[in-house]
Amino acid sequence: MVTGRFFVMRWIGLASCLICTWVNADLLIDTPLTFGRMAISDNNQVSSTTLTRNGNQSYTGRILVIEKGTPGAYTLTGLPAFTTLSLTPSLPAYSALTIPGSAQFVITALDYPSTVKADINGDAQFTLGGTLSTSGNGQPYLGPADYQIMLNIDISY
Numbered sequence: 001m002v003t004g005r006f007f008v009m010r011w012i013g014l015a016s017c018l019i020c021t022w023v024n025a026d027l028l029i030d031t032p033l034t035f036g037r038m039a040i041s042d043n044n045q046v047s048s049t050t051l052t053r054n055g056n057q058s059y060t061g062r063i064l065v066i067e068k069g070t071p072g073a074y075t076l077t078g079l080p081a082f083t084t085l086s087l088t089p090s091l092p093a094y095s096a097l098t099i100p101g102s103a104q105f106v107i108t109a110l111d112y113p114s115t116v117k118a119d120i121n122g123d124a125q126f127t128l129g130g131t132l133s134t135s136g137n138g139q140p141y142l143g144p145a146d147y148q149i150m151l152n153i154d155i156s157y
Contacts, residue, residue, distance in 0.1 A: 025078045030125070033072025035132045039064045043103050046136035053111045053127040063134065071111075072128040076155070079122040083157045086115050087126065090152040103139040105132055105147050112153075 035049055040062055047061025051069045059065050076085070089112065095105040111129035118124040134141070141147075 025076045028075040028077060030073040030075055031070055033128050033130075034069045035130075036065050036069035037067035039066055040134060040141050042138075043134050043136060043140060044138050046133055048108070048131055048133040050109075050131040051111075051129045053113075053129040055129075061134070074126055074128070076116075076118070076124045076126075077122065079118040079124060079157070081118060081120050081122050083118040083122070083124070084115055085118070085124055085155055085157045087112055088154040088156070090154070093149050093151045095147045095149045099142045099145055101139075102142040102145070103135045103137060105134065105141075105149065107131065107149055107151060108133050110151075 033051075035051055036057070038049065038059075040047065041064070042062050045061055047059070047063040049057060049059040049063050049065055049069070051057045051071060053071050055068075055071055057065060057068050079085070089110045091107060091110065093107045107130050109131040113126050116124045116126045
């Protein structure tokens with residue numbers, strides 16, 4: 001069994017996604033994951049937005065989604081043909097504090113396939129969605145700004 005760890009960086013806002021891989025496969029970003037552009041009226045309660053793998057987005061509490069996000073689509077290449085991969089995210093994942101005095105976001109859940117299978121060419125595709133939540137601690141979110149979260153996803157085969 002080969003085990004790898006993938007790191008996903010997300011920018012919340014006008015977003016893109018970076019993923020680095022430590023396994024013997026290449027990872028292509030077909031479509032970067034973004035939760036979209038949003039406004040938060042206050043942070044006195046936990047609010048969240050959920051983006052499914054099929055692109056449906058909802059939100060609760062004090063988050064207003066101004067521009068919808070997009071699910072991430074990724075392709076692993078260079079795998080043995082017909083290999084079944086297991087995906088295991090490490091959650092929760094918190095945003096890095098890029099702006100002093102700003103509250104953190106947290107990814108509390110992912111919408112992902114638990115396994116994916118490589119095709120005859122050794123390529124495996126998967127999509128990601130998830131739930132992004134505010135801290136609810138009353139501290140403001142300063143902006144406009146891009147917030148980033150590093151997400152670990154173990155991929156084993």
